[in-house]
Amino acid sequence: MGQLAAFIILSAITLVATVVVVGSGNIVRSALSLVPAFLGITGIYILLQAEFVAGIQVLIYAGAITVLILFVIMLTEHGTGVRFRQVNEQVPLGMIAAGALGAFLIATFLTTPWPMATGSLPPYTASQIGTTFMTNMILVFEVTSLVLLVALIGAIVIARRER
Amino acid sequence: MVLVDWLYVGVFAVVGTAMAALSLGIVWALAPRSDYPQKRTTYESGVVPFGQAWAQFNVRYYLFSLVFVIFAVEVIYLYPWAIVFRQLGRYAFFSMTIFLVILFLGLVYAWRKGALEWS
Amino acid sequence: MVNWPLEILKAFALAALMFTFLAIVAAMFGVLLERKIGGWIQSRLGPKHIGPQGLLQTLADTIKLLQKEHITPRAVDAAIFNTAPLIVAVAGLMSWIVIPFGTLGQRVLVVRDLNIGLVFFAGMASMTVIGILAGGWSSNNKYSLLGGLRSASQMVSYELPLGLALVAVAMEAGTLSTVGIVQAQGGWLGSLAFRQFPAFVIFLVAATAEVNRLPFDLPEAESELVAGYFSEYTGMRFALFQLGEYAEMFAMAAMATTLFLGGWKGPFLPPLVWFLIKMYAVVFLFMWVRWTYPRYRLDQLLNLSWKVLLPAGLIWILITGYRITF
Numbered sequence: 001m002g003q004l005a006a007f008i009i010l011s012a013i014t015l016v017a018t019v020v021v022v023g024s025g026n027i028v029r030s031a032l033s034l035v036p037a038f039l040g041i042t043g044i045y046i047l048l049q050a051e052f053v054a055g056i057q058v059l060i061y062a063g064a065i066t067v068l069i070l071f072v073i074m075l076t077e078h079g080t081g082v083r084f085r086q087v088n089e090q091v092p093l094g095m096i097a098a099g100a101l102g103a104f105l106i107a108t109f110l111t112t113p114w115p116m117a118t119g120s121l122p123p124y125t126a127s128q129i130g131t132t133f134m135t136n137m138i139l140v141f142e143v144t145s146l147v148l149l150v151a152l153i154g155a156i157v158i159a160r161r162e163r
Numbered sequence: 164m165v166l167v168d169w170l171y172v173g174v175f176a177v178v179g180t181a182m183a184a185l186s187l188g189i190v191w192a193l194a195p196r197s198d199y200p201q202k203r204t205t206y207e208s209g210v211v212p213f214g215q216a217w218a219q220f221n222v223r224y225y226l227f228s229l230v231f232v233i234f235a236v237e238v239i240y241l242y243p244w245a246i247v248f249r250q251l252g253r254y255a256f257f258s259m260t261i262f263l264v265i266l267f268l269g270l271v272y273a274w275r276k277g278a279l280e281w282s
Numbered sequence: 283m284v285n286w287p288l289e290i291l292k293a294f295a296l297a298a299l300m301f302t303f304l305a306i307v308a309a310m311f312g313v314l315l316e317r318k319i320g321g322w323i324q325s326r327l328g329p330k331h332i333g334p335q336g337l338l339q340t341l342a343d344t345i346k347l348l349q350k351e352h353i354t355p356r357a358v359d360a361a362i363f364n365t366a367p368l369i370v371a372v373a374g375l376m377s378w379i380v381i382p383f384g385t386l387g388q389r390v391l392v393v394r395d396l397n398i399g400l401v402f403f404a405g406m407a408s409m410t411v412i413g414i415l416a417g418g419w420s421s422n423n424k425y426s427l428l429g430g431l432r433s434a435s436q437m438v439s440y441e442l443p444l445g446l447a448l449v450a451v452a453m454e455a456g457t458l459s460t461v462g463i464v465q466a467q468g469g470w471l472g473s474l475a476f477r478q479f480p481a482f483v484i485f486l487v488a489a490t491a492e493v494n495r496l497p498f499d500l501p502e503a504e505s506e507l508v509a510g511y512f513s514e515y516t517g518m519r520f521a522l523f524q525l526g527e528y529a530e531m532f533a534m535a536a537m538a539t540t541l542f543l544g545g546w547k548g549p550f551l552p553p554l555v556w557f558l559i560k561m562y563a564v565v566f567l568f569m570w571v572r573w574t575y576p577r578y579r580l581d582q583l584l585n586l587s588w589k590v591l592l593p594a595g596l597i598w599i600l601i602t603g604y605r606i607t608f
Contacts, residue, residue, distance in 0.1 A: 028359070028419055028420075029361070036413055049165065052242075055402055059252055059408055060239060062408065064228070066412060067411055067412065067434060067438055069280060070415050070419075071415075075431075095214065127398070130245075130543065134254075135257060141240070142265075145262040149266065156276055159278070160222075167394075168394040171394045174290065174293035175376055179371070183368050183371045184368065186348070187518055187519065187522075190518040195349075195351050227438065228435070231439065233295075234592070235441070238442060241445075241599065245450075246452055246453075248607070249456055249606055267593070267596060281581035
């Protein structure tokens, strides 16, 4: 029951923050709202007994990616926070479309027979994660390093060309 | 149960924010308030502020934070490996060595291409 | 089963206790220590009039700050301007959750021994950067914005060597929990300061840069960008930024003693006393360095992090791994 309450609070935080991200006219405020959204997701990871994933969510998303986004935003002209208009004239049509999609999704979720897992959640501890990607997932792990290398080189190439 | 740990973390966050906000509240109650326009101007070494407050875009900020993201993800992989590699023998060590060498090459590339220069 | 209401009550009590302890020890006593040590190193006396030997100086300063007017410049973004100091203060205070203070009989004195203690600590250090960026931008002041951006670049660059030092310690101890790491060290000679000396050095340098202390305090140096990202902050809001920084500095010192100096272990004296002695020794080291060295230029600072500490950290991890595996 307490978990349900915690889940509701965390979801509320995440959803409100996300609405601010999408809807705010001030782009810096919208970028800063990412932080409560990420922290809400961190809380949900913790409810799923995935502590380590929660920790790295804070480290990477709230700590690194938000900083990256903020750097880029603050250094462009929009960084003055001048309210720029959301270029979205079709508000009524958009609301109808969003409402229809929402209703469709909710109907699907409620009518699908979800398989219920018995027993408690398997704990995703750091040591289990470590063992897994050193044994079962080792190829994925090495490929990840290549993906990171490609990302690094690609970004440097693009950024350098701007000079 | 491990959730209790995180309950403490959550309560700490709430109490911390409340106590910090409380100190601001005390100031709001106690401090004098005399607002006049000159006091509310932005500080610029005593002269009238000039231009909008934005900084010239310089790609070095972006490059630093980008390289930081890449290496932060690398450090993420190091944490779980660090606590289990002892039990997993030499192959675990070698695979992480390959991982680190690949990313070390990335660092060398960034260095050579001047992405790490603050100029 | 867990008694939730009781745990919630205990959590509230511990939180209030911890924050009061930090406000007194880190902010008040720490600032006084800084001024006294600075005075002695510079052949002058620090504060000495308020209270015996100036002990009540910071208390007087705090009471003064509580009555200072909150000046809010015209064009600031009020919501962000007001929450930025809160973020920095709370992040600095939350790092203390995983610091073990000692033992009392069989119980370890730690708020919660999180399984991912080291990752949590690094995460809280990352959150401070967001607060600084928010503060710098929301002041709508060129100096603040530039100061905030430079400070964020610096802190972000030094988080990597900090993380690598933590990884090296985790490798030796085989656990991410701070209590586990202390227990993996036996007495003085077993402490990781010897076996992991390079990691210790990297940690101390990175910690100094993380809390924006000299020789790495360019973003907030008075002669540079006025006061950097907190130029427009007055009174208690400024004090909250300072509280966050000092709490973070003490947390780094406490973490250094936990990871490298054997935490609370030591003969004869009670564990809590040993912990405090070691922590204050590291704090003294931080302050000594601050009043001795000149300031680094920003490019020198960033070069030190990316071109020296980061490769050194990676190589040290490989060496440690090799040593442990073979």
